[in-house]
Amino acid sequence: MFDGDDLPAARPRVKICGITNAADAEAAIEFGADALGFNFFRGSKRYVALEAAKGWMAKLPAEVAKVAVVVDADWDEAVALAALPFINALQLHGGETPEFCRRLAEEGIRFAKALPVTTLDSLRDLPHFFSQTVVVDSARAGEFGGSGRTCPWGIAREFVEANPGLRVILAGGLTPENVAAAIQAVRPFGVDVTSGVESSPGRKDHGLIRAFIAAARS
DSSP states (O other), X not given: OOSXXXXXXXXXXXXXXXXXXXXXXXXXXXXXXXXXXXXXXXXXXXXXXXXXHHHHXXXXXXXXXXXXXXXXXXXXXHHHHHTSTTOOEEEEOSOOOHHHHHHHHHTTOOEEEEEEESSGGGGTTOOOOSXXXXXXXXXXXXXXXXXXXXXXXXXXXXXXXXXXXXXXXXXXXXXXXXXXXXXHHHOOXXXXXXXXXXXXXXXXXXXXXXXXXXXXXX
């Protein structure tokens, strides 16, 4: 999901999600983000219309991964998004089936599957989603990421330790104040933040982005 895999293993990757405008994207890149997330789910408070945004998205630096966040997209939509020259991967936040994920993998489409967590049972006996990258996120009825609620870190750590072959991205309720502690507690491959660096839904606070990335790297 994240480019730059030649980076030191101990260095957590940082994804700034819910980007809706060029200024926020450029600030995140300036402060050192490894990846940006764009929400193409129409039900999201951070929805970005592709036709309106593709011009500035296409101008973003190639070395920063660009991730299309979707919720239960149909096959044609998923394939079309993945084919965009400025999109590197999909992030699936809905009830996508293992069969759907298998088809993506067979097509060579890079993707991460988000797993909402409430209890340890949430991560037990998971079906095989055919992705090396998973996003361990908080769970809240009717919301698909960006809720501001933290994921249970102890459960996430157990999942990381039990699945050394997976790239686990920790999401849910992360902020500049708690991200360093979250990384120490969970030891994820990377962290993913949305509401924790916002002034309002879909609008980033550039000072918070800078502080978040600095804290994650500390």
